[in-house]
Amino acid sequence: MNFRYSLHIIGSIMRVVAALMLFPVLVSVIYSDGCAVWFLAVAAIMFAAGMLPLLLRVADKNIFAREGFFIVAVTWFLISMLGALPFYLSGQIPSYIDAFFETVSGFTTTGASILTDVESMSPSMLFWRSFTHWVGGMGVLVFAFAILSQNGARVSHILRAESPGPTYGKLVSKTKINSQILYGMYILLSVVEFALLVCGGMPAFDAMLNTFGTAGTGGFGIKNTSIGYYNNAYFDYVIGIFMVLFGINFNLYFLLIRRKFSDAVRNEELRWYLGIIAFSTVTIAANILPIYKTIGESIRYAFFQVASIITTTGYATADFGQWPVYSQAVLVALMFVGGCVGSTGGGLKVMRILIMIKTAIKEIRYSLNPRTVSSVVIDKKPIDRSVVTGVSSYLVTFSLLLAVSVLLVSISGRDFMTNVTAVIACLNNIGPGLGEVGPAGNFSSLSALSKVVLSFDMLAGRLEIFPLLAILIPSSWRK
Amino acid sequence: MNIIIVGGGKVGAEITAALAKEGHDIVVLDTDPDVVKKLTDDYDVMGVCGSGVICANLIEAGAENARLIISTTSQDEINLLCCIIAKKLGARHSIARVRNPELVDQLPFMQSELGISTLVNPDFYAASEIAQVLQIPSAIKIDTFAKGRLLLAELKVDAGGKLDGMALHMLRRTFGAKILVCAVSRKDEIYIPGGNFVLEQDDHIYITASHPELLAFLNAAGYASGRIRNAMIVGGSRIAFYLAQQLIETGVSVKIIEIDHDRCVELSRILPRATIVCGDGTSEGLLVEEGVGHTDACVTLTGTDEENIIISMFAKSCGARKVITKVNKTSLQSMMTSVGLDTSVSPKTITANIILQYVRAKMNSKGSNIQTLYKLVGDRVEALEFVAGEQSKTVGVPLRDLKIKQGVLISGIIRKNKVIIPSGADLIEPHDRVIVVTTNRYFTDLDEILE
Numbered sequence: 001m002n003f004r005y006s007l008h009i010i011g012s013i014m015r016v017v018a019a020l021m022l023f024p025v026l027v028s029v030i031y032s033d034g035c036a037v038w039f040l041a042v043a044a045i046m047f048a049a050g051m052l053p054l055l056l057r058v059a060d061k062n063i064f065a066r067e068g069f070f071i072v073a074v075t076w077f078l079i080s081m082l083g084a085l086p087f088y089l090s091g092q093i094p095s096y097i098d099a100f101f102e103t104v105s106g107f108t109t110t111g112a113s114i115l116t117d118v119e120s121m122s123p124s125m126l127f128w129r130s131f132t133h134w135v136g137g138m139g140v141l142v143f144a145f146a147i148l149s150q151n152g153a154r155v156s157h158i159l160r161a162e163s164p165g166p167t168y169g170k171l172v173s174k175t176k177i178n179s180q181i182l183y184g185m186y187i188l189l190s191v192v193e194f195a196l197l198v199c200g201g202m203p204a205f206d207a208m209l210n211t212f213g214t215a216g217t218g219g220f221g222i223k224n225t226s227i228g229y230y231n232n233a234y235f236d237y238v239i240g241i242f243m244v245l246f247g248i249n250f251n252l253y254f255l256l257i258r259r260k261f262s263d264a265v266r267n268e269e270l271r272w273y274l275g276i277i278a279f280s281t282v283t284i285a286a287n288i289l290p291i292y293k294t295i296g297e298s299i300r301y302a303f304f305q306v307a308s309i310i311t312t313t314g315y316a317t318a319d320f321g322q323w324p325v326y327s328q329a330v331l332v333a334l335m336f337v338g339g340c341v342g343s344t345g346g347g348l349k350v351m352r353i354l355i356m357i358k359t360a361i362k363e364i365r366y367s368l369n370p371r372t373v374s375s376v377v378i379d380k381k382p383i384d385r386s387v388v389t390g391v392s393s394y395l396v397t398f399s400l401l402l403a404v405s406v407l408l409v410s411i412s413g414r415d416f417m418t419n420v421t422a423v424i425a426c427l428n429n430i431g432p433g434l435g436e437v438g439p440a441g442n443f444s445s446l447s448a449l450s451k452v453v454l455s456f457d458m459l460a461g462r463l464e465i466f467p468l469l470a471i472l473i474p475s476s477w478r479k
Numbered sequence: 480m481n482i483i484i485v486g487g488g489k490v491g492a493e494i495t496a497a498l499a500k501e502g503h504d505i506v507v508l509d510t511d512p513d514v515v516k517k518l519t520d521d522y523d524v525m526g527v528c529g530s531g532v533i534c535a536n537l538i539e540a541g542a543e544n545a546r547l548i549i550s551t552t553s554q555d556e557i558n559l560l561c562c563i564i565a566k567k568l569g570a571r572h573s574i575a576r577v578r579n580p581e582l583v584d585q586l587p588f589m590q591s592e593l594g595i596s597t598l599v600n601p602d603f604y605a606a607s608e609i610a611q612v613l614q615i616p617s618a619i620k621i622d623t624f625a626k627g628r629l630l631l632a633e634l635k636v637d638a639g640g641k642l643d644g645m646a647l648h649m650l651r652r653t654f655g656a657k658i659l660v661c662a663v664s665r666k667d668e669i670y671i672p673g674g675n676f677v678l679e680q681d682d683h684i685y686i687t688a689s690h691p692e693l694l695a696f697l698n699a700a701g702y703a704s705g706r707i708r709n710a711m712i713v714g715g716s717r718i719a720f721y722l723a724q725q726l727i728e729t730g731v732s733v734k735i736i737e738i739d740h741d742r743c744v745e746l747s748r749i750l751p752r753a754t755i756v757c758g759d760g761t762s763e764g765l766l767v768e769e770g771v772g773h774t775d776a777c778v779t780l781t782g783t784d785e786e787n788i789i790i791s792m793f794a795k796s797c798g799a800r801k802v803i804t805k806v807n808k809t810s811l812q813s814m815m816t817s818v819g820l821d822t823s824v825s826p827k828t829i830t831a832n833i834i835l836q837y838v839r840a841k842m843n844s845k846g847s848n849i850q851t852l853y854k855l856v857g858d859r860v861e862a863l864e865f866v867a868g869e870q871s872k873t874v875g876v877p878l879r880d881l882k883i884k885q886g887v888l889i890s891g892i893i894r895k896n897k898v899i900i901p902s903g904a905d906l907i908e909p910h911d912r913v914i915v916v917t918t919n920r921y922f923t924d925l926d927e928i929l930e
Contacts, residue, residue: 173503173505
């Protein structure tokens with residue numbers, strides 16, 4: 001384990017994040033809400049912490065998968081712990097564990113909140129809370145590598161650990177350019193959404209924060225009733241459509257830029273993703289028709305909720321806890337599906353589901369006729385066996401973590417529905433679950449232990465489990 | 480520069496490493512997903528899994544906008560086809576690795592009719608490098624500039640030899656030869672030495688000189704001279720063929736030991752003047768019987784690095800005067816130096832250097848172009864040959880008045896046929912070939928040596 005160089009990289013990322021903290025300072029100055037000092041103080045601490053590793057002399061600059069896991073996991077822990085400080089120091093979230101939970105929920109783009117009255121927060125705190133979504137969505141390290149110059153070889157080990165999905169591919173040769181392209185497309189989409197919301201009459205501040213939440217597929221509402229507060233069909237559709245867009249693999253947008261439209265449209269994962277959304281919207285709309293009376297209204301609410309849940313955003317325009325059981329069941333199923341590979345969405349990812357379904361079909365065929373030889377094919381390309389096994393072991397680990405977390409959360413009591421959906425919602429980075437943690441409730445009443453377990457689950461879900469579990473295994477710490 | 484490398488084998492990986500280090504935009508294309516994964520893990524490059532002769536794969540790798548495509552798969556025909564297709568798709572330049580001598584002979588046709596920029600033949604380059612060292616066997620390695628007019632020789636300073644403990648400014652006075660020590664490697668340190676530098680035992684020194692001056696110097700400095708008159712080659716590979724061909728031309732008698740009978744018959748047909756022995760080169764009895772102890776030079780060219788090393792050690796212990804070992808694993812190199820096998824050749828490294836030289840020359844189309852590039856001391860030092868352009872800022876100024884960067888030494892100037900070992904009073908004229916030895920990297924133009 002190359003600790004020295006890993007710490008160097010972590011240090012440089014901390015400095016970048018410290019710089020990002022100057023944005024809420026700016027907001028604080030504009031709204032003169034008196035919180036600038038806390039952000040400045042924490043930024044200074046972060047920057048100083050980021051300078052410390054420079055004292056170490058680095059001779060060996062080789063890093064491998066192990067260091068990649070270590071760097072990613074430690075960075076995410078550190079930024080969550082430090083990022084929580086402004087909430088805590090300013091007293092707007094009195095308990096540090098709550099502040100930590102809220103920040104983890106922000107960076108991991110979960111959107112699960114412990115705040116009972118969001119609207120009482122000062123503007124700069126709200127900004128920082130939503131801004132963590134935006135930064136965490138595309139990835140803190142991706143961002144850092146887009147602007148840091150020291151991109152050597154082997155950085156791919158780090159980005160692979162941070163990027164969701166069973167496989168990791170680049171758009172262009174250079175990692176730095178690759179990160180810049182990703183962020184370029186991300187910023188562009190965000191700006192378009194912001195403009196559309198402002199044109200529809202949403203206040204600029206609200207439009208910006210809601211865009212952050214959409215882009216990162218995070219879902220922190222800045223009103224107590226989330227997006228439902230605006231009660232405006234135009235906003236619902238803009239945000240709904242953009243949630244879907246941010247749940248699509250960004251590589252496909254790059255194909256569009258390169259004018260390879262047919263390749264983008266033919267993408268199998270995209271078709272399944274859109275298919276699942278269409279199917280769920282239609283059936284839920286039919287299911288909730290008795291509540292909303294008109295077809296237009298039920299489609300509006302059904303589409304928004306489906307988009308919000310499948311992309312793991314977690315915005316709400318309606319309390320789906322009150323919907324019929326079928327609708328709730330579909331939504332819980334969608335929680336597991338998640339967005340596409342290479343998007344900002346969480347969950348298992350459509351690609352993994354697709355690989356598992358195709359593998360299952362293959363296995364059934366094999367058991368009927370043991371001599372058949374076939375391989376899993378996606379986008380007309382055979383999927384490597386190692387990817388298939390990787391997906392299966394991911395699924396197993398995911399289920400184990402889910403079960404263990406439910407057990408741990410259940411120690412503090414509460415009903416089964418609340419506990420299970422709270423874990424599902426955190427592990428898949430969605431936000432609201434059902435029962436007490438449903439869209440109308442929140443996570444504030446959970447015990448401290450539950451909050452710590454759920455924070456871990458959110459990080460595990462965002463980093464796809466292995467990097468986080470890896471640093472818990474002693475052998476990975478050995479030199 | 481956008482470069483596509485097809486085939487991630489030994490040569491392909493070496494080229495990828497070298498070009499990625501220089502900051503090019505590289506896409507690696509290979510049919511084996513494991514190879515692609517390994518290369519994208521190790522270097523900052525993009526990988527595409529697929530075949531280099533399939534248009535769709537080449538387009539995915541970006542052939543339409545590529546400045547250069549290098550095809551280095553193990554099959555000549557695939558490499559050629561790949562280059563032709565990529566060229567049609569829009570790649571500007573193309574380099575194919577071709578090993579079949581008959582195909583290499585068709586280079587002019589391929590350049591004019593098929594649009595292939597150049598062919599590289601690792602075996603041929605390796606053979607040439609071996610042949611150069613055999614001409615001056617007391618050197619560890621010989622590189623040539625300006626079509627052989629200037630040589631760059633690597634020597635080892637022996638304990639108690641005439642060079643041990645001598646300051647560099649004394650060299651010319653003591654031995655009377657016009658030579659220049661342009662780099663010294665001592666343990667892990669590299670020096671671009673000045674006149675007061677004192678040599679120590681076990682230093683490896685790099686000397687530029689013309690051929691006759693170098694021979695005179697070696698004689699005077701007490702290095703065993705004397706031509707190689709006979710050579711034993713173990714392993715009848717393609718390199719062996721090229722090497723035997725070149726050696727026979729210069730009047731060396733060649734004996735090749737090859738285990739495969741059919742190959743022996745083939746070799747005897749194409750090399751009528753060589754002695755071909757069919758037998759196992761790793762067998763001690765056979766080597767002794769064929770006179771490994773009395774041979775002037777023993778060159779081991781079997782397909783296995785380890786076999787080559789063992790045979791070389793044995794030949795050395797029997798008393799062969801010069802032993803040259805072919806190894807492809809660069810990791811073995813330091814181990815070999817420690818057991819006294821100084822001279823080794825690695826075809827993949829030589830090929831990578833030639834391609835680097837090509838790429839750097841293409842990056843600089845106007846100024847003072849790179850003609851030759853060698854990497855010394857495990858690629859920590861570069862020796863470069865430039866042709867000075869008329870606009871170059873280095874032209875017409877005495878060298879002592881040029882503000883040259885640290886770690887750069889002008890080690891030779893070749894004006895028409897005259898070799899100048901430069902001193903401070905000399906100056907560079909347009910069209911001179913200038914040899915620069917430097918610890919800096921990535922020079923593409925002569926003017927870059929200036930502050």
